[in-house]
Amino acid sequence: MDMQADPEYHHVLTHLYEKSLILHDTSLFNRTLYFYFIDALAHIDYTCSLYTFNYQSPKNIMGAEYLRWRIDEENKGDRPKFPAFINWLKSEHPEKFAVIPSLWQMLYDPDDPASYRSFRIVLDPDSRQEIPAHFFLAIIDEFFEPEFLKSLYEDASLSTLFATFLRQGQV
Numbered sequence: 001m002d003m004q005a006d007p008e009y010h011h012v013l014t015h016l017y018e019k020s021l022i023l024h025d026t027s028l029f030n031r032t033l034y035f036y037f038i039d040a041l042a043h044i045d046y047t048c049s050l051y052t053f054n055y056q057s058p059k060n061i062m063g064a065e066y067l068r069w070r071i072d073e074e075n076k077g078d079r080p081k082f083p084a085f086i087n088w089l090k091s092e093h094p095e096k097f098a099v100i101p102s103l104w105q106m107l108y109d110p111d112d113p114a115s116y117r118s119f120r121i122v123l124d125p126d127s128r129q130e131i132p133a134h135f136f137l138a139i140i141d142e143f144f145e146p147e148f149l150k151s152l153y154e155d156a157s158l159s160t161l162f163a164t165f166l167r168q169g170q171v
Contacts, residue, residue, distance in 0.1 A: 008133040009051040015137055016045060019144045029152040030159035032078045037152060039070060040103055040143060047121045048136055067119040078166060083108040085165045093161060100158070101142040 026034060046063040053059055074080065086108035089097040097105065106114035106123065114123045123131055142148065151158035 009048045012048045012133050012136040016140050030154050033152045036082050043121050046119050085162055088165050103139045
């Protein structure tokens with residue numbers, strides 16, 4: 001897609017790039033939750049970049065290379081347990097599940113058709129329609145909600161629940 005023809009997704013990318021974690025010490029975030037946080041942002045970036053720039057643009061090539069690298073990274077440590085953790089939240093802590101970013105809710109719920117396909121976010125595999133720009137604006141804001149970011153710290157709510165999940169051997 002030519003950026004001149006549809007600047008809508010360029011606006012989404014600008015919205016993402018203007019966000020900041022300057023007020024947070026990400027080295028104190030739970031490492032698994034931080035991985036999936038950055039991973040979601042990378043998939044948002046890649047999907048919107050495909051809507052904005054030529055598929056073979058350097059930006060999209062670099063994004064795809066990062067996303068290929070993260071496939072191996074996803075299998076390290078406690079990272080493979082993350083999808084099951086999200087489903088555990090849904091059944092055991094629905095109040096917490098309800099406030100995590102909706103992209104995580106959709107992607108890791110086995111009853112939801114949303115998934116990553118060729119590194120793109122796909123909400124409905126049967127649809128050929130682009131995901132509306134307003135969807136991306138909303139999910140970006142969800143990932144940067146102050147309460148959500150605070151919950152990623154090792155001693156905070158989401159991180160504590162992840163530790164509980166791991167101790168209970170739910171996987």
